[in-house]
Amino acid sequence: MTHLILASASPRRLDLLARIGIVPDAVMPAELDETPLAGEPPAGHAKRLAAAKADAVAAAHPYAIVLAADTVVAAGRRILPKAEDEATARACLALLSGRRHRVYTAVTLFAPAVATRHRLSTSIVTFKPLSASEIQAYIAGGEWRGKAGGYAIQGSAEAWVCAFAGSHSGVIGLPLYETHGLLASAGVPLG
DSSP states (O other): OOOEEEOOOOHHHHHHHHHTTOOOSEEOOOOOOOOOOTTOOHHHHHHHHHHHHHHHHHHHOTTSEEEEEEEEEEETTEEOOBOOSHHHHHHHHHHHTTSEEEEEEEEEEEETTEEEEEEEEEEEEEEOOOOHHHHHHHHHHTTTTTOBTTOOTTTGGGGGEEEEESOHHHHHTOOHHHHHHHHHHTTOOOO
């Protein structure tokens, strides 16, 4: 049996895989520069990073099945950063307040002797208008740390979602429909 490696440091992706009965044999995040290229569209950015993560781990483990993903939150063509500080999180939430945005999650699967496969999940999320006190309370709670766009839909920010279309698991970080299909196509036993 070929080993399955999750090329991600995200505990959310590990939890999502467990929902479909998958426990990877190893978790090996790829260290990459995730800076968008000049003029790179949000969907293209997610696809490029997912593929680069899979390639980086597969290069060191060519006989393993490697699953990688990347999630990008975008307001129009603007790629929002992963919030690493309060100011960034506050700016992201202020931008998303009362408006629709897209969340792109790209998934890449490398499998030995099979062509590398790619899938893209696109979701549309609309937030209600947020008050300064709501943003401040969310910042104080810390859920925003390390999250694309400064929020986690699986946390208290879900109460702000007034409209949604797409993959809830994709917004969390790994679209299960697409991932299940990729793993099945590579012969990974599914629960």
